[in-house]
Amino acid sequence: MRLAELSTETGVSVATLKYYLREGLLHPGRALSRTSADYDEGHVERVRLVRALSEVGGLSLARIRRVLEVITDPGTDRLHVLEAAQRTLAPEGAVPCDDPGAGGSDGAHEDASRERVLAWVERHGWQVDPHDPFVDELARAWEACDHAALGLDEERMDRYADHVEGVAEVDVRSVPADPVRAVRHVVLGTVLVDPVLVALRRLAQQHVSRGLQGSAGSGAEAATDDPDGRVSS
Incomplete structure (x- = not known):
């Protein structure tokens, strides 16, 4: 198909496809002449993937390029595929923290936040890389919750972690054995399934809230079924 047909097939403008x-987000088509090329279903899939990563996953073009590079040429065995994939999804500019206290004037403060996370992780029995960028991300997020006085103490964190571990079990057990397919599965699954999990959480909160309101209402009706409004024993 020509570029105009690729545009029609994917719903993406010709100008955007040229961009x-x-x-380098879309690989070149098979050259037909100096000014035209032929595109196939592989190009259709790639364009839809870029749109999904951008519109659903919320990734910047720079991060999309990094994701595409990893899933195209992972260059790793399955033992390290999860780590390679997750590093691709780390916040922009994040790097493994080999020197936690090297952050300037705020280094000691950030180090204390990291140490709290690492101590909690160890107590909870999780095996993670202590230098992983997501350790720092969790430290910042947890501290933000503290500043907002949300009451996110270690007991509540434990309860969250227990449920998230169940999600992780589903994730990891679904990863294909082939390294190339595994990287693609982990990266795309994380980016595109995360919004699903967020939406599910919102709906679950609504469900639980309505259930609790219903239970409270039933209890109130049962307690005030005396015609004179006296609470029955």
Whole structure:
């Protein structure tokens, strides 16, 4: 198919497709002449993938390029595929923290937040890389909850972690054995399933809230069924 047909098939404008080609987000088509090329279903899939990563996953073009590079040429065995995939999804500019106290004037403060997370992780029995960028991300997020006085103490964190571990079990057990497919599965599954989990959490909160309101209402009716409004024993 020509570029115009690719545009019709994917719903992406020709101008945007040309931009994807210039930025390396879309691989070149088979050259037919100096000014035209032929595109196939692989290009359709790639364009839809870029749109999903951008519109659903909320990734910047720079991070999309990094994701595409990893899933195209992972260069790793299955033992390290999860780590490689997750590093691809780390916040922009994040790096493994080999020197936690090297953050300037705020280094000691950040180090204390990291140490709290690492102590909690160890107590909870999780085996993680202590230098992983997501340790720092959790430290910042947890501290933000503290500043907002949300009451996110270690007991509540434990309860969250127990449920998240169940989600992780589903994730990890669904990873294919083949390294190339595994990286693609982990990266795309994380980016595109995260919004699903967020939406599920919102709906579950609504469900639980309505259930609790219903239970409270039933209890009130049962307690005030005396015609004179006296509470029955």
